[in-house]
Amino acid sequence: MPKTFLQGGVHPPECKLSKEKAIVTPLLPDRVLIPLSQHIGSPAIACVGVGDQVKTGQVIAKSSGFVSANIHASISGTVSKIGDFSDVTGYCKSALMIEREGDEWIEEIDHTETLIEDLNKSKTEIISKITHAGIVGLGGATFPSHVKLTIPPGKKCKMLLINGAECEPYLTCDHRLMLEKTEEILIGIRLLMIALEVSHAKIGIEENKADAISQFNRLIKKHPGISVVSMKTKYPQGGEKQLIKALTGQEVSPGEIPLDIGVIPFNIGTVYAIYEAVQKNKPLIERTVTLTGKKMGTPSNFRVRIGTILSDILEQAGGIPENTGKVILGGPMMGKAANSLNIPITKGCSGILFVEETESFRKPAEPCIRCAKCVSSCPMGLEPYLLGKLSEMGQFEKAAHEGITLCIECGSCSFICPANRPLLDWIRVGKNAVLKQARVSKK
Amino acid sequence: MMNIFIYTVIILVLLGSVAAVILYYIAQNFKVYEDPHIDQVTETLPGANCGGCGFAGCRSLAEAIVKSEEATGLYCPVGGDNVMNKVAELLGRTAQTKTPAVAVVRCSGSPEFRPRTSVYDGASSCALIHSMYIGDTGCPYGCLGCGDCVVACHFDAIKMDPVTMLPVVDDALCTACGACVKACPRSIIELRNKAKKDRKIYVSCVNKDKGGIARKYCQVACIGCGKCLKVCEFEAITITDNLAFIDSKQCKLCRKCVEVCPTGAILELNFPPKKTGENMVIQKSISVPTT
Numbered sequence: 056m057p058k059t060f061l062q063g064g065v066h067p068p069e070c071k072l073s074k075e076k077a078i079v080t081p082l083l084p085d086r087v088l089i090p091l092s093q094h095i096g097s098p099a100i101a102c103v104g105v106g107d108q109v110k111t112g113q114v115i116a117k118s119s120g121f122v123s124a125n126i127h128a129s130i131s132g133t134v135s136k137i138g139d140f141s142d143v144t145g146y147c148k149s150a151l152m153i154e155r156e157g158d159e160w161i162e163e164i165d166h167t168e169t170l171i172e173d174l175n176k177s178k179t180e181i182i183s184k185i186t187h188a189g190i191v192g193l194g195g196a197t198f199p200s201h202v203k204l205t206i207p208p209g210k211k212c213k214m215l216l217i218n219g220a221e222c223e224p225y226l227t228c229d230h231r232l233m234l235e236k237t238e239e240i241l242i243g244i245r246l247l248m249i250a251l252e253v254s255h256a257k258i259g260i261e262e263n264k265a266d267a268i269s270q271f272n273r274l275i276k277k278h279p280g281i282s283v284v285s286m287k288t289k290y291p292q293g294g295e296k297q298l299i300k301a302l303t304g305q306e307v308s309p310g311e312i313p314l315d316i317g318v319i320p321f322n323i324g325t326v327y328a329i330y331e332a333v334q335k336n337k338p339l340i341e342r343t344v345t346l347t348g349k350k351m352g353t354p355s356n357f358r359v360r361i362g363t364i365l366s367d368i369l370e371q372a373g374g375i376p377e378n379t380g381k382v383i384l385g386g387p388m389m390g391k392a393a394n395s396l397n398i399p400i401t402k403g404c405s406g407i408l409f410v411e412e413t414e415s416f417r418k419p420a421e422p423c424i425r426c427a428k429c430v431s432s433c434p435m436g437l438e439p440y441l442l443g444k445l446s447e448m449g450q451f452e453k454a455a456h457e458g459i460t461l462c463i464e465c466g467s468c469s470f471i472c473p474a475n476r477p478l479l480d481w482i483r484v485g486k487n488a489v490l491k492q493a494r495v496s497k498k
Numbered sequence: 499m500m501n502i503f504i505y506t507v508i509i510l511v512l513l514g515s516v517a518a519v520i521l522y523y524i525a526q527n528f529k530v531y532e533d534p535h536i537d538q539v540t541e542t543l544p545g546a547n548c549g550g551c552g553f554a555g556c557r558s559l560a561e562a563i564v565k566s567e568e569a570t571g572l573y574c575p576v577g578g579d580n581v582m583n584k585v586a587e588l589l590g591r592t593a594q595t596k597t598p599a600v601a602v603v604r605c606s607g608s609p610e611f612r613p614r615t616s617v618y619d620g621a622s623s624c625a626l627i628h629s630m631y632i633g634d635t636g637c638p639y640g641c642l643g644c645g646d647c648v649v650a651c652h653f654d655a656i657k658m659d660p661v662t663m664l665p666v667v668d669d670a671l672c673t674a675c676g677a678c679v680k681a682c683p684r685s686i687i688e689l690r691n692k693a694k695k696d697r698k699i700y701v702s703c704v705n706k707d708k709g710g711i712a713r714k715y716c717q718v719a720c721i722g723c724g725k726c727l728k729v730c731e732f733e734a735i736t737i738t739d740n741l742a743f744i745d746s747k748q749c750k751l752c753r754k755c756v757e758v759c760p761t762g763a764i765l766e767l768n769f770p771p772k773k774t775g776e777n778m779v780i781q782k783s784i785s786v787p788t789t
Contacts, residue, residue, distance in 0.1 A: 141632070395615070
């Protein structure tokens with residue numbers, strides 16, 4: 056029987072429109088806008104100035120602490136501007152713009168497609184390459200990977216978990232990677248197993264990606280210690296705690312991290328980036344992005360350079376579909392609606408979704424009818440109706456007591472609510488207030 | 499039959515006497531002394547329990563005033579000098595005085611001057627929009643127009659103007675308790691000292707972006723050009739982060755800055771009408787509606 060997590064979860068329509076479309080590499084953009092904060096932790100510090108010539112793969116901003124990540128030039132050319140540019144929310148964040156001149160790469164990067172199977176690498180070598188390459192979790196959380204790989208003394212990782220759930224509707228970028236780069240991903244997993252000193256790895260893939268499961272099963276024989284687990288399709292299976300529950304049956308208690316029960320999860324996209332970083336010295340300068348929407352001519356998967364501006368990639372994808380009401384960065388459940396089309400694609404952006412005008416507007420919120428559907432759908436076992444109300448009333452202390460900080464912001468409650476209440480929006484306000492309060496009192 | 503009646507009376511009288519003795523003993527030995535001034539001061543305070551003084555309610559403030567020797571910083575903004583004088587009289591101290599203040603909304607970005615760039619269809623709350631994104635205009639500092647301040651006001655002194663989509667403060671009702679200041683996620687509302695006849699001159703903008711960017715999204719934004727700074731004779735104006743600020747303590751209401759402001763970001767309110775000018779149009783559009 057396929058495995059899954061037990062508590063909560065919803066079944067949104069899958070709409071994986073682009074699952075048959077191979078990953079396309081678009082033409083190089085003429086300019087890229089690279090934000091300095093594309094990860095959780097402190098923003099990177101720019102180490103180039105306006106007018107400097109940069110080559111593809113060159114470090115342009117250095118990590119500013121342990122929980123931070125390097126940022127690299129994704130095209131070659133001249134740094135034309137360093138300043139504040141609006142991000143997906145419209146607020147300004149510091150970023151730098153590169154105007155493209157030619158296509159020059161720094162020497163040590165191997166940007167061919169050849170598969171390098173050499174696994175003769177030491178733990179420290181792998182981790183230092185990953186640190187240098189500025190790799191962060193590409194599933195959306197953008198947590199720097201080298202931090203995860205640095206195991207604090209006294210703790211031991213027993214198993215590596217690979218997240219191939221891709222539970223968000225519409226998104227297919229991980230699915231396509233699993234089909235097209237299967238061997239690269241398996242080598243990436245082997246490298247991670249060396250870095251973490253573990254002998255077992257489990258790849259969790261949802262049932263709706265049967266072709267990926269059989270592909271892995273076919274190629275897995277060469278790689279000892281790796282197994283593939285088929286999981287029942289359910290949202291949010293890709294959530295860290297949900298995935299661990301589905302694959303190992305163990306639960307991560309509140310306040311603990313996965314390492315406390317001896318596992319470390321990595322996303323498929325991240326594993327592929329790690330393969331490229333270690334075997335080919337290629338830093339994180341591109342990622343797979345799904346461009347999709349019901350009214351879109353050809354929904355497709357693109358391998359885009361980090362920092363490509365939305366309107367530039369749109370031209371190549373056939374322009375913005377008619378009657379688009381909302382452009383969402385990320386998936387429909389957790390993504391954020393873009394404020395304008397002049398925003399860059401960052402490391403954490405897995406999809407661009409065009410929602411029709413008729414579908415994009417929210418229905419008016421009505422009073423709560425106490426049906427408790429939000430409670431039964433919450434994968435963290437929280438009471439979203441209560442947390443939402445407490446945040447709305449500004450009672451953040453009570454909300455903290457009810458466990459508001461455990462919310463993973465999956466949006467199941469808002470999705471299932473028959474009264475269309477904006478539950479997650481309020482919970483986010485409360486969660487941010489509680490976390491801010493905690494940071495202030497820590498200082 | 500008679501016996502039962504007598505026994506009952508005797509037992510009840512005995513019980514009552516014992517209880518009375520115990521209660522008297524407890525009342526005498528465990529007496530909690532409370533300064534009678536606290537009750538008197540509580541009665542003098544307005545009793546709105548608005549929290550404007552920083553305490554949970556009027557009684558908490560009364561306790562704090564009576565207990566503290568100096569009473570510095572303890573001031574009821576709602577009652578003002580009038581009430582504080584009475585309180586001081588009760589306690590035999592000298593009263594603290596403060597210039598009465600009033601809340602002003604420092605944003606003039608009505609749809610006419612600040613075009614909408616996106617459509618927001620979520621829950622109506624400024625705090626929520628502010629945490630989610632920039633808002634439905636291009637200005638990351640300006641009023642979001644959902645009226646968190648209106649909800650926060652205990653005195654019904656703020657209303658939303660349906661035309662300008664901006665909150666309007668009724669000077670007569672505003673008690674300067676500061677509830678709206680706390681409620682506004684963008685810190686647009688400021689408490690300013692009241693002047694004669696409710697006259698006001700202030701920079702009606704909190705945009706800290708560079709002039710060009712600020713002006714791009716809002717025609718009446720402060721661009722930090724510094725013209726007002728040069729013309730001010732009383733050193734009331736300062737410019738920090740591309741934003742001018744007029745200190746209400748220093749301002750002598752001469753209106754020179756209003757005349758030179760190229761964008762009309764400086765407002766003059768409740769002045770007698772003079773020759774028609776550009777600024778007057780803006781003034782009309784945000785003046786207090788008569789109810």
